[in-house]
Amino acid sequence: MTDLLTRVEDAVKKPVWDCRTCGQCVLHSTGMTCPMTCPKTLRNGPCGGVREDGGCEVKPDMRCVWVKAEERSRTLPLLPHKWREEINHLRPPVDNQLEKTSSWRNLFTGRDRVTPAGWSGEATAADPVDWPLTSMGEFEGPFTTPFHPREG
Amino acid sequence: MSTLERLLSAGTRPVVTGELPALDTGGVEAVKQRLEGIAPHVDAVNATDNPAAHAHASNVAIAVAIHQLGAEPIMQIVCRDKNRLAIQADVMGAALFGVENICALTGDDVTAGDEPEARRVFDLDGPQLIKVVTGLAEGHYLSGRAIDPAPPLFVGAVENPYAPPLDHRVARALKKSNNGARFLQLQIGYHEDRLEKFVAGCVESGLTERTALLPTVCLTRSARALGFMDEHVAGISVPEESLARVSGAADPAEESYQLTLDLARHALSLPGVSGIHITDFRHDGSVGRLVGDLGLARDADSPSGQEKHAHGSQLAG
Numbered sequence: 298m299t300d301l302l303t304r305v306e307d308a309v310k311k312p313v314w315d316c317r318t319c320g321q322c323v324l325h326s327t328g329m330t331c332p333m334t335c336p337k338t339l340r341n342g343p344c345g346g347v348r349e350d351g352g353c354e355v356k357p358d359m360r361c362v363w364v365k366a367e368e369r370s371r372t373l374p375l376l377p378h379k380w381r382e383e384i385n386h387l388r389p390p391v392d393n394q395l396e397k398t399s400s401w402r403n404l405f406t407g408r409d410r411v412t413p414a415g416w417s418g419e420a421t422a423a424d425p426v427d428w429p430l431t432s433m434g435e436f437e438g439p440f441t442t443p444f445h446p447r448e449g
Numbered sequence: 450m451s452t453l454e455r456l457l458s459a460g461t462r463p464v465v466t467g468e469l470p471a472l473d474t475g476g477v478e479a480v481k482q483r484l485e486g487i488a489p490h491v492d493a494v495n496a497t498d499n500p501a502a503h504a505h506a507s508n509v510a511i512a513v514a515i516h517q518l519g520a521e522p523i524m525q526i527v528c529r530d531k532n533r534l535a536i537q538a539d540v541m542g543a544a545l546f547g548v549e550n551i552c553a554l555t556g557d558d559v560t561a562g563d564e565p566e567a568r569r570v571f572d573l574d575g576p577q578l579i580k581v582v583t584g585l586a587e588g589h590y591l592s593g594r595a596i597d598p599a600p601p602l603f604v605g606a607v608e609n610p611y612a613p614p615l616d617h618r619v620a621r622a623l624k625k626s627n628n629g630a631r632f633l634q635l636q637i638g639y640h641e642d643r644l645e646k647f648v649a650g651c652v653e654s655g656l657t658e659r660t661a662l663l664p665t666v667c668l669t670r671s672a673r674a675l676g677f678m679d680e681h682v683a684g685i686s687v688p689e690e691s692l693a694r695v696s697g698a699a700d701p702a703e704e705s706y707q708l709t710l711d712l713a714r715h716a717l718s719l720p721g722v723s724g725i726h727i728t729d730f731r732h733d734g735s736v737g738r739l740v741g742d743l744g745l746a747r748d749a750d751s752p753s754g755q756e757k758h759a760h761g762s763q764l765a766g
Contacts, residue, residue, distance in 0.1 A: 336558060336569070337528075337529075337555065337558060337569065337571045337574070338571050338574075339555065339571065339574040339575075340574055340577075341574050341575065341576040341577060341621075341624060342574075342575075342576065342617070342620075342621040342624065343612070343613075343614060343617070343621070344555040344575070344684075345554075345555065345607065345608070345609030345612055345636050345684045346557060346558065346561075346612070346683035346684040347609075347612040347613045347614070347683070347684060348612075348613075348683055348684070349612075349613070349686045350613075351613045351614070354557070354558055354561075354683035354684065355558045355560055357683075361613065361614075363614070363617075364613050364614045367614045367616075367617045368614070384620075385620050385623070385624060387576055387577070387580065387624060387627075387628055388577075389577065390533060390572065390573050390574075390577045390581075390591075391572075393572075413591050413592050413593060414589075414592060414593025415581075415584045415589045415590055415591040415592055415593040415594070416580070416584075416591060418584065418587065418589075419589070419593050420587075420588055420589035420593055420594075420595040421589070421592075421593040421594055421595060
């Protein structure tokens, strides 16, 4: 967490949403409730362990993050209709390379929408000649991304 | 096509699945002994993955053993213990040995087990896991790297219709169904009204046209066992009247069985339900009794019995 933008984002989002700086923010689609505050970091809905009173399986005194998210996606004022519906969308696996980077930057550059080819159902060559970064280049924006090509 | 897929697609009778009790040692012979109490009564047997966050012989090893012993395994996978690389490797490794049915779960938290100090992984969540395994079945890893030929997998998952947020459970089941889950084994539950509402919602949304619902019942032998689940298993609540029914009975063990039988009959009576999943904490032969009392017993003359016979020669012998 070195650059200014990341620090500004953290200063805003940490106190309000208990932001965990995953670098790929989905707050708008989860009733403005951060799914990374779920002890299991679930991004696609509540697990089966929610208690009868709506308490978290892991921390019984805490209200289940997803009980909250589901409720707020319906009731929060000013939330656009489109965002309310997005709670039922499938969010892709977390890209751990983006941890502790600015999700604002990743949003503007499109980096936070980059998923592995297999996520969108594309099969590539069985022999991974120039994996894994050929599809990433086009998303390089004017900002320096924290993304370092792996040695292959 | 797996036997389970064939049976669920045919839909000619309710499908029955069971669960092999977790096991640690004793060789494949130990798997065989435990399997003998279940396999003759069910269509497929779940191989669990560190249930309740306790380490045991692995899901892959147990699923392979079940397959080699002539029964139909359903390999459970939880998201708690392994990252996406390890999970994909497990599925491909099990598939090498002929394991086809996969059941994707989020998994209990590490704090539910006897090693709460462990790091929880959850690199994928349940719905993501379904999509990743479905991708393997379509012939590619998550990276996109091709798998040729693709493993013949039949992918399912779980859902809990009995835990909050109750009104969201159908939507969550739909998310799983839309991303590849062809069957859903439901959590153990004692609230018939919640199951009814959930199943009705699944039928109304069209989910049951592509995804089979298998509600779960649990064989217990005392009010204490029910009380324990109610108090200590997050996501399971047992209504006061069910507890009272068993604790107030002259023969609580028998009443506990009757309660399970009633729940199973009710679940199977719901339009949209494809069968039943049975978990057994009695270990006294009650699985066979329950299947018999439900009128779903396999015998040598029935098509399913012959199927069992053809596939289960090693168990019979």
